[in-house]
Amino acid sequence: MEKIAQKVYSQINNDVYNTQGDIWWKPDSVLHLLKTSINPWRVSYASSVLKKLNIDPKEKTALEVGSGGGIMTEEICKMGFTTTGIEPAEESILSATNHAIVSGLNIKYEKGTGEQLPYPNQSFDVVFCCDVLEHVCDLPKVVSEISRVLKPGGVFIYDTLNRTFISKLVAIKIWQEWKRWAFMPPNLHVWKMFIKPDEIKELLSKSGLEWKDHVGSKPNISIPKMLSFLRRRTKGEWTFVDLGKNFRLVESNDMNILYGGYAIKK
Ligand SMILES: C[S@@+](CC[C@H](N)C(=O)[O-])C[C@H]1O[C@@H](n2cnc3c(N)ncnc32)[C@H](O)[C@@H]1O
Numbered sequence: 001m002e003k004i005a006q007k008v009y010s011q012i013n014n015d016v017y018n019t020q021g022d023i024w025w026k027p028d029s030v031l032h033l034l035k036t037s038i039n040p041w042r043v044s045y046a047s048s049v050l051k052k053l054n055i056d057p058k059e060k061t062a063l064e065v066g067s068g069g070g071i072m073t074e075e076i077c078k079m080g081f082t083t084t085g086i087e088p089a090e091e092s093i094l095s096a097t098n099h100a101i102v103s104g105l106n107i108k109y110e111k112g113t114g115e116q117l118p119y120p121n122q123s124f125d126v127v128f129c130c131d132v133l134e135h136v137c138d139l140p141k142v143v144s145e146i147s148r149v150l151k152p153g154g155v156f157i158y159d160t161l162n163r164t165f166i167s168k169l170v171a172i173k174i175w176q177e178w179k180r181w182a183f184m185p186p187n188l189h190v191w192k193m194f195i196k197p198d199e200i201k202e203l204l205s206k207s208g209l210e211w212k213d214h215v216g217s218k219p220n221i222s223i224p225k226m227l228s229f230l231r232r233r234t235k236g237e238w239t240f241v242d243l244g245k246n247f248r249l250v251e252s253n254d255m256n257i258l259y260g261g262y263a264i265k266k
C-alpha cells in the first residue's frame with residue numbers, strides 16, 4: 001500500500017480536532033462516543049493482548065500516536081504505563097492536558113505527527129494507534145516510524161476501519177451522509193483511506209513488525225435497533241449520552257467495519 005493520493009487526503013476533515021472547546025470530554029458530543037461506545041471493545045482487547053504477552057505495564061513505557069483528547073491515552077495510563085501521547089491538533093492537546101490534570105493522571109502530551117515521531121530509535125515498550133491510521137496522510141511512513149521507536153520485542157496495538165462494501169454503507173452512508181441517521185460530521189472519514197487487513201499486514205512486515213492477530217467488532221444490538229437509536233438522535237429525542245448508554249461495540253469475528261490487531265517488533 002502506497003501513500004494516499006493528495007486529492008483523496010484533501011477530502012478528510014481533520015480540522016475538526018483543532019476546534020476550540022470541549023469536543024472530547026463533554027458527554028453530549030460525538031467524539032465522546034470513543035469513550036462510551038468504542039473504549040469498552042478496544043481497551044478490553046488491548047488488555048487481553050498485554051495479558052497474553054505477560055506484559056506488566058508498570059515500569060514500561062507506552063506511546064499513543066494520534067492521542068486526540070486523551071480518551072484512550074488515559075486508559076493506557078490507568079493500566080500503569082509511563083504514558084506519552086503525540087497529536088498534531090493543538091486544541092486537542094490542550095483538552096487532553098487539562099483533562100489529565102483534573103483526573104490526576106501523569107501523562108506527557110506532545111505535538112507532532114505519526115509521520116515524524118520526535119523520539120530516538122527503540123524508545124517505547126508499547127505503541128498504541130487507535131482510530132488514527134485511517135486519518136493519516138502517509139500510512140507507510142507512520143507504520144515505519146512506529147516500528148522505529150519501538151524496542152525490539154515491543155508491541156504495536158492498533159485499530160482501524162476496513163475498506164469494504166459494508167463499511168461504505170455503514171461508516172460513510174449511515175453514520176455520515178444519510179441525514180435520517182447521520183451522527184458524524186461530513187468527511188470525518190473518507191472511505192478510500194480505510195485499510196484492508198491484508199494491506200496493514202503487508203506494511204507491518206515491510207517495517208520489521210511481525211503481525212500476530214486481528215479481531216473484529218460488532219454492535220451490542222441488532223442493526224434495526226441501531227438505526228432506530230440513531231433516528232431518535234437525529235429527531236432530537238436522544239442525545240449522544242443516550243446513544244453512548246445504549247450502543248457500544250463488542251468483540252466479534254466480523255472485520256467488515258472496525259477491527260483491531262497487534263504486531264511485535266522483530
Ligand atoms: C478519531 S481521533 C482518535 C483519537 C484518539 N486516538 C482516541 O481514540 O481517542 C483521530 C486523531 O488522529 C489525529 N491525527 C490525524 N492525522 C494524524 C497524523 N498524521 N499523525 C498523528 N495523528 C493524526 C487527529 O488529530 C485526531 O486526534
